[in-house]
Amino acid sequence: MNTHPIWSKLGTKSPLFRSTGGLLFGIFLANMTVEYSFPDIILATDIQGQVFYRGPVPESTTIPITKDSEVCGTSRKNTPIRVHTSGGLQHVIISIQGHPDTDSDQTQDYVLTNKGCEFYPAVGTVSINQKIHVSNKDAILHNTHIRTTDRAFLNVVLLPDSKGITKPFKKPGPMTIQCNKHPFMAGAIYVFAHPFHTTTDEQGLFRISGLTPGVYTLRSFHPVLGTQEQKVTIPSDGLASVTVEFSAPPP
Amino acid sequence: MIHPPPFSPTFLVPFLFLSTLIGGTTFFWTSQAQAIPAFSRKYQVTCTVCHTRVPRLNRTGERFLENGYQLPGTEDGGSTSKRKLGDVTLDEVTHYLGVRLRGTPLRTFHSDTHHAGNSKNQTEFTFPEIFSLFAAGTATNNVGFFVELESNMEESATAVERGFVTFNNLGKHDLAHLRVGRFDPSAFSSYATLRQHFEVIPEDTVDNGSFLPPTINRISLTPAAFSAKFSGLYDRRGNAILPTATSLFHAASEIGIDLHGRPFGNWFFYQVGVLNGANEPFGDSNKAKDWYVHTRIDLAQSNYFSANISGFGYFGRHNAKVQNMTDVNWNRYGLSANFRYHMIDLYGAFAIDRITNLPDALKASFDRTATGLTVEANVLATDRFLIGLRYDHLDAGGDRTLRTSHSLIALMAKFYWRSNIAFFLRDDVNLRDAQGGRNPERNFRNAFVIGADLAF
Amino acid sequence: MRLSLEPIWPFNRPPRNPGALAVALSLTLTAFPAFSADVSPIERTPSAQTGKALYEQACAFCHGIGGQGDGPDAFYLGPYSAPRPRDLTSGEYKFRSTPSGSLPTDDDLLRTLTVGIPGYMPSFQSLSDMDRRHLVAYLKTLSPAFQEGKAQSLPLPPGPIPATPESIQQGRALYVALDCMTCHSEQVNSPEGLLTQGKLKDRRGLTLHPRDLTNLTSYKNGHSPSDIARTILTGLDGSPMASYLEALEPHPEQVWHLVNYILSLSSP
Numbered sequence A: 001m002n003t004h005p006i007w008s009k010l011g012t013k014s015p016l017f018r019s020t021g022g023l024l025f026g027i028f029l030a031n032m033t034v035e036y037s038f039p040d041i042i043l044a045t046d047i048q049g050q051v052f053y054r055g056p057v058p059e060s061t062t063i064p065i066t067k068d069s070e071v072c073g074t075s076r077k078n079t080p081i082r083v084h085t086s087g088g089l090q091h092v093i094i095s096i097q098g099h100p101d102t103d104s105d106q107t108q109d110y111v112l113t114n115k116g117c118e119f120y121p122a123v124g125t126v127s128i129n130q131k132i133h134v135s136n137k138d139a140i141l142h143n144t145h146i147r148t149t150d151r152a153f154l155n156v157v158l159l160p161d162s163k164g165i166t167k168p169f170k171k172p173g174p175m176t177i178q179c180n181k182h183p184f185m186a187g188a189i190y191v192f193a194h195p196f197h198t199t200t201d202e203q204g205l206f207r208i209s210g211l212t213p214g215v216y217t218l219r220s221f222h223p224v225l226g227t228q229e230q231k232v233t234i235p236s237d238g239l240a241s242v243t244v245e246f247s248a249p250p251p
Numbered sequence B: 001m002i003h004p005p006p007f008s009p010t011f012l013v014p015f016l017f018l019s020t021l022i023g024g025t026t027f028f029w030t031s032q033a034q035a036i037p038a039f040s041r042k043y044q045v046t047c048t049v050c051h052t053r054v055p056r057l058n059r060t061g062e063r064f065l066e067n068g069y070q071l072p073g074t075e076d077g078g079s080t081s082k083r084k085l086g087d088v089t090l091d092e093v094t095h096y097l098g099v100r101l102r103g104t105p106l107r108t109f110h111s112d113t114h115h116a117g118n119s120k121n122q123t124e125f126t127f128p129e130i131f132s133l134f135a136a137g138t139a140t141n142n143v144g145f146f147v148e149l150e151s152n153m154e155e156s157a158t159a160v161e162r163g164f165v166t167f168n169n170l171g172k173h174d175l176a177h178l179r180v181g182r183f184d185p186s187a188f189s190s191y192a193t194l195r196q197h198f199e200v201i202p203e204d205t206v207d208n209g210s211f212l213p214p215t216i217n218r219i220s221l222t223p224a225a226f227s228a229k230f231s232g233l234y235d236r237r238g239n240a241i242l243p244t245a246t247s248l249f250h251a252a253s254e255i256g257i258d259l260h261g262r263p264f265g266n267w268f269f270y271q272v273g274v275l276n277g278a279n280e281p282f283g284d285s286n287k288a289k290d291w292y293v294h295t296r297i298d299l300a301q302s303n304y305f306s307a308n309i310s311g312f313g314y315f316g317r318h319n320a321k322v323q324n325m326t327d328v329n330w331n332r333y334g335l336s337a338n339f340r341y342h343m344i345d346l347y348g349a350f351a352i353d354r355i356t357n358l359p360d361a362l363k364a365s366f367d368r369t370a371t372g373l374t375v376e377a378n379v380l381a382t383d384r385f386l387i388g389l390r391y392d393h394l395d396a397g398g399d400r401t402l403r404t405s406h407s408l409i410a411l412m413a414k415f416y417w418r419s420n421i422a423f424f425l426r427d428d429v430n431l432r433d434a435q436g437g438r439n440p441e442r443n444f445r446n447a448f449v450i451g452a453d454l455a456f
Numbered sequence C: 001m002r003l004s005l006e007p008i009w010p011f012n013r014p015p016r017n018p019g020a021l022a023v024a025l026s027l028t029l030t031a032f033p034a035f036s037a038d039v040s041p042i043e044r045t046p047s048a049q050t051g052k053a054l055y056e057q058a059c060a061f062c063h064g065i066g067g068q069g070d071g072p073d074a075f076y077l078g079p080y081s082a083p084r085p086r087d088l089t090s091g092e093y094k095f096r097s098t099p100s101g102s103l104p105t106d107d108d109l110l111r112t113l114t115v116g117i118p119g120y121m122p123s124f125q126s127l128s129d130m131d132r133r134h135l136v137a138y139l140k141t142l143s144p145a146f147q148e149g150k151a152q153s154l155p156l157p158p159g160p161i162p163a164t165p166e167s168i169q170q171g172r173a174l175y176v177a178l179d180c181m182t183c184h185s186e187q188v189n190s191p192e193g194l195l196t197q198g199k200l201k202d203r204r205g206l207t208l209h210p211r212d213l214t215n216l217t218s219y220k221n222g223h224s225p226s227d228i229a230r231t232i233l234t235g236l237d238g239s240p241m242a243s244y245l246e247a248l249e250p251h252p253e254q255v256w257h258l259v260n261y262i263l264s265l266s267s268p
Helices: A005-013 A020-031 B009-026 B038-043 B059-066 C018-027 C048-058 C106-115 C129-142 C165-177 C191-195 C225-234 C252-266
Strands: A045-053 A061-064 A075-078 A093-097 A110-115 A118-120 A123-127 A131-136 A142-147 A152-158 A165-168 A173-178 A186-192 A197-199 A205-211 A214-222 A226-234 A240-246 B051-053 B083-085 B088-090 B097-113 B118-140 B143-152 B157-167 B177-183 B204-206 B215-218 B254-261 B268-275 B290-302 B305-315 B320-322 B327-341 B344-356 B369-380 B385-395 B397-399 B406-418 B421-430 B444-455
Touching: A045 A093, A045 A214, A045 A226, A093 A123, A093 A186, A093 A205, A110 A123, A110 A142, A110 A186, A123 A197, A131 A142, A131 A152, A152 A165, A197 A205, A214 A240, A226 A240, B038 B097, B038 B118, B051 B369, B118 B444, B254 B290, B320 B327, B369 B397, C048 C129, C106 C129, C165 C252, C225 C252
Parallel strands: A045 A240, A110 A131, A123 A186
Antiparallel strands: A045 A205, A061 A075, A093 A197, A093 A214, A110 A118, A131 A165, A142 A152, A142 A173, A173 A186, A214 A226, B083 B088, B097 B118, B097 B444, B118 B143, B143 B157, B157 B177, B177 B254, B204 B215, B254 B268, B268 B290, B290 B305, B305 B327, B327 B344, B344 B369, B369 B385, B385 B406, B406 B421, B421 B444
16 A cells, blocks of 8 residues: 555654544544545554453462551552453553554653552553653652663662652663562553553553554563464554453463 | 492481581571682682682683783783882782681591401591691782692691792783792693592501502592502602502692693693602602693683583603512593583593503503593582582502502582681592402491681 | 784783793793883774773683673672672663763773772773773673763762761761661661561572671772762662662762761771
8 A cells, every 4th residue: 555645644743643633534534435535545543452361360469568658558469460340451561563653753751650659650651762750759768770671771769759850761672660668669661662552551441543554463461461462454444443362371 | 249238328317417407507698708818818809709619710710820820811910909119019918828727627437348247437536637828929920929838737747738930921911821840730620639629538558668568548538530540659769659649640749840821812721841750859869750731622601601621641751660669651641621500510530540661570460551530510509508529430550469449429518608618528438349358448438527628 | 812912012011020031031932022111102092802802811701701791600709699790781880970770981891990899800900001991992892782872970069078077977867868778787777677688689680788888898889988979879770779869969969978977887
C-alpha cells in the first residue's frame, strides 16, 4: 500500500490523529461506506484490547514492614499477578513491534512519585528522549534506585516533599525500580524506541493509538508470566480489537 | 588372597565431623580480613588479589612472581610505596618483611602390618614446626630480591632455605627475567612445589650411615610427581635420597641461574636453568651441572576460566650415586597442567624419572625408570572454606628389593579465618593393601592431621 | 607492543639502575642500542590500541580479556561475596564525579587507575601518565555506552571547611537525618543498621558489606575530604550507595559538615 506523505504525517505525528481524533475520523470514514472510498489513503487508527489471565492465581504474600511504619504501614501485600474479577490482568506491558514510524512526539515528563511507600505508577512505559521526573510526597526519606539490565540509571535519595530529579531516557529496554531503604517497594519502567506502547489497567484493558493500517506484532510482557507475541492486523477502516491470554506461569 | 578394604571408614568420621563443624561456622562469619603480609601491605590489597587462597597463586600472583615482585605489566619496583632519601629510594620495612608460621598441632598415624596382625597408632603434638622469615621485594626497577630464612623445629635446623636476586624485563618487557641464587626451579609451574595446599608432612627415618639404606618408619606425604621415586639412590656425599624426597625440577631449593620470560605475549612461557644439582651446597663437588627446560602454554582469560599446560625436562649430570658409589645421571621429564573454572582449581603433574649411566653390575637389580602422578582438586565451598582432594600414584624404581609403589588419596578441609590465617584438617589414606614385613609404604594406612598456616 | 612506544630505548622506561643494566649487558641477551640519557618527550594522543596491549598485561587477569569482569582471578577475589572486578562493558562505574547513572569522565578513570582501590585494586601509579591515558582510551572502547557522549563532573560546593566541633555536630545531625545509619550502622548503634547486614547486594547479586566508616583508609573512593564529598554527592553506581545530590541541594555546603563528621569517626 502506498501512503500519501501528508496522511502518514498526519496519522503519526499529529496528536489529534494519534488518539481520539484518529479514532473518530476512522469511524467517520467507516460510515461513509459505498459512495466514496480512499483505497490509497491510510489513516491512523487505534488498537484496543484486553489481557486475560486463565491460570491459577497465586496467593498474595504479606511482607512485614519494620521501618517507617508510621508512613508505610506495618505490612505490605505482595501480589505478583494482579487479576481483576473479570479475569483481566493488570500491569502487562503492551507494545506494537514493526511499525515503520518510530519518532515519538511525547514531550511530557514521565512522573514517578514515591507516595505511601509505593511507586506511582508501579509499572509504566515511556519512549526514548522522554524525561522521568522522580519525586517524594512522603514525610520520610526515600531512595529511588532505577536500573537497566546492566547499569544504574538513577540512584538518588529524595528528601520529604522534595522538588525531585529529572533525567531523560536514552536507551530502550526494561528497568526496575527499587528503594534500598524500603526493600518492599518495587516498580518497573519499560523504555521503547517507538511510541506504540502502554500498560494494562486494573481490568486488563489497553489502547494504543496512532497506528497506520498494516500487520504488526503485538507483544505482551508480564514480569512473572513472560512474553507473548501475536500478529495483529490494523484495518484501514476502523478500530482493531484484540484479546491476549496468559496461562499459568512457567514452572 | 582377599584382603579387607584398604581403609576403614571409621578414620573418616572425626574428619567429616570436624569439617562439617568448621564449614558450618563459616556461614556465620561476616567480618573481613584485617591482617596482611608484606606484599599485601605494600600494595594495599588483600591476599586474594594474588592468591586463589594462600599459598597457591592465581594468575596475577604468578605474573607478579615472574616479573620479579612487580605488578604484571609494570616495572614498578623503583617507585611503588617507596620514599626517597637522598639518592636512595627505600621501602618501609613492613613492605618487604613477612613471617610465616606453620605446623600441625596434631598428627595421628596409623600403620598396620596386616600379616602379623598388629597395628600401630602414633599420635604426636608438634607445633609450630616451621617458622619462616621472608624478606622480599624490589631494590629498584627490575631488580628484585628474595630471602627466606626457615627454622624447622622438627629438624632442629635453621637455614637460608632460599635466597636469590632477580633481574627483570631484560631487553624488553617480559622478554627475559633472570634469577640468580638459591631458588625453587618449579616456582612458575602449574603445580609449584612450594605452593601446596597439602603441606608436605615429613618422613620418620633412622639414618644408618653413608651408602646404607635408612630405616624408614613412616613415609613422607610428598606429591608422587615431585618425589625422588627411586630406592637405593644417594647424593654425592653418600646420604640416602628418600624415594619421597622432593627433587630435581621440583626441589624446594637449588643453587643456580634461571632465565624465564614471555616473549610472545601472555600465551607462551619459557624457562631454562642451570643448577649445581642434587642438593649440592656451596663448593660444588661435582663440576658437572644439571639443567632444565620448562615451557608453558596459557589459555583463556575470561569467563572465570583459565588453563595451562606445561612440559618440563630436567637433565642431571652425575647428580646422584648408587649403592656401589658410582655416579649416575638422574633425569626427569613430565607434564603438568592446571584448569581453573569458577571455584574449581584442578591441577596435576606427571613425571617420568629415568637413570642413565647405570653401572652394568646394577642393571639387573635396579629399575631405572619410575613414574609419579599427582592430581589435586581444590574447591572453594564458601568464601572461607576450601576442600581439597589429592591423588598420588607412585610407580617406584630403583633397588628392586627395596622399592615399593604406592597410591594415596588425601582429603583436606581448610578454613580461612582470615585470608592469611588458615586451619586445616587432613586425612591421607593408603589405597593399597597392607602387606607383611616392615615396608613403610605398605604399612602406612592412614594419617590424620590438624594444622595451621599463618602469615603476617 | 610496548616497545613501539619508545623506539629509541629497549626498556619501557629509562633505566634507573646501572647494576641491572650491567647484568643485562653482560648477558648480551639482545643487541643494545646506544645509551641515551632520556627519551625526549613526544606529544602523543592516547591510543586505545596501545592501551589494549597494556590492558592485556596488567588488567585482564581480573577484568577478563573482554572486560566483563570475568578474568581467571575474578572469581577468587570475591567467590561468594562482593566485590568482584568491575564489568567494564556495562558502562556502570562506581567511582565518578558525575551524577548518578552517568558515565565517568576521563579524569575519573585516570584517578582510579592512579590511586587504585584500597584492598582490591593496586595503584598503577608506576605506569607513566601517558600509559594510564592509553589505558583510559582503551577502557572507553569496551563499553558502547561511551559513544553516547560525555558526562560532566558535578562541581563540589566550595570547601572543605574546618572541622570545628560545631561543624562535626551539624554533620552528625545530617548523618542521622539522611539515614546513613541504615547501612553504615556501627557509628550510631542503630539496631536498624544491623538489619541490612548481609542483605545488601551488588549488581551481580553478591552480598555487599557497607563501608566501615571508622576505617578511613579502606574507603574505596578515596578518603580525602573532597573524595568523601564526591562519594556522597554522586553515589556509587552498582551498589546501594545512592547519590545525595538532591537531598543536599538546598544547602550544598552542608556536605562538608557531613564530611567532617565522617572523618571524625576514624580519628583516634
